[in-house]
Amino acid sequence: MDENRLDATFGALADPTRRAIVARLAHGDASVGELCEPFAMTQPAISKHLKVLERAGLISRRRDAQRRPCRLQARPLAEATEWLAEYRRFWEGSFERLDDVLAELGEIAGSSG
Amino acid sequence: MCSPSSVRSQAAVAERNPVSVTAPGDREIVVQRDFNAPRQAVFAAYTQPALLRRWFGPYGFTLSECDIDLRVDGHWRYVVRGDDGSEMIMQGYFREIDPPRLLVTTQVFGDVYVADDASIATAQFDERDGRTTLTITVRYPTAEQRDRMAMSGMADGMGEGYERLDDLLASM
Numbered sequence: 233m234d235e236n237r238l239d240a241t242f243g244a245l246a247d248p249t250r251r252a253i254v255a256r257l258a259h260g261d262a263s264v265g266e267l268c269e270p271f272a273m274t275q276p277a278i279s280k281h282l283k284v285l286e287r288a289g290l291i292s293r294r295r296d297a298q299r300r301p302c303r304l305q306a307r308p309l310a311e312a313t314e315w316l317a318e319y320r321r322f323w324e325g326s327f328e329r330l331d332d333v334l335a336e337l338g339e340i341a342g343s344s345g
Numbered sequence: 346m347c348s349p350s351s352v353r354s355q356a357a358v359a360e361r362n363p364v365s366v367t368a369p370g371d372r373e374i375v376v377q378r379d380f381n382a383p384r385q386a387v388f389a390a391y392t393q394p395a396l397l398r399r400w401f402g403p404y405g406f407t408l409s410e411c412d413i414d415l416r417v418d419g420h421w422r423y424v425v426r427g428d429d430g431s432e433m434i435m436q437g438y439f440r441e442i443d444p445p446r447l448l449v450t451t452q453v454f455g456d457v458y459v460a461d462d463a464s465i466a467t468a469q470f471d472e473r474d475g476r477t478t479l480t481i482t483v484r485y486p487t488a489e490q491r492d493r494m495a496m497s498g499m500a501d502g503m504g505e506g507y508e509r510l511d512d513l514l515a516s517m
Contacts, residue, residue, distance in 0.1 A: 329400035
């Protein structure tokens with residue numbers, strides 16, 4: 233994945249409000265007004281967050297009429313999620329193998345006692 | 346009362362100890378995991394290339410290069426290679442070495458070491474009743490870099506909503 237895009241995606245997702253917006257859009261398109269509802273936030277404040285998400289390519293906005301619904305663009309998020317899962321698995325996988333190495337070392341020590 | 350050797354063989358088949366990943370402060374990630382072994386063994390596995398090659402890196406990857414000059418200001422370098430030919434280089438220098446208790450290193454990703462970009466990784470090995478708690482604290486040079494790395498830990502903390510999102514995306 234493009235490094236710059238990964239950075240932009242993570243930067244966009246480093247904010248809890250933006251993560252919640254993304255989670256909401258995963259259930260379907262929403263207008264800016266609809267997105268304001270769960271937060272104690274003004275429309276301009278939400279719009280700032282939407283701009284960050286749009287620049288990161290995570291959402292698209294239709295330029296029609298007044299409602300301008302926002303839509304989640306899944307691919308950059310899927311790529312970032314994949315990277316995150318990889319990072320966590322890196323540690324889990326490594327430590328499981330370390331368990332096995334330690335168990336072997338322990339058996340060797342035990343049998344030479 | 347279990348004898349030490351039967352405890353060890355029980356440990357080999359017991360359920361895996363969980364990994365805890367947290368992001369305290371604004372630029373740290375803390376990874377913690379218990380091991381059913383004395384810290385001398387864990388420290389050795391953490392610092393000897395012959396042992397490191399057998400566990401470091403996820404399944405599907407090998408630690409294809411592992412060079413360690415285990416002394417203060419000594420250099421270390423890992424190359425992790427995947428089945429698909431992808432490669433990740435990590436390297437740095439040793440700052441503090443106090444076996445079997447403590448290891449402090451600097452760390453960068455990539456082929457070029459830039460001191461200003463380096464993170465500081467502190468590995469603490471605490472032993473109790475023959476079991477070791479390994480605590481790795483990585484301090485990133487900027488809050489931004491930490492936030493990116495911390496996403497994996499924070500993702501778990503976010504709970505169900507994010508996991509449902511994962512599932513939804515996987516199905517798209």
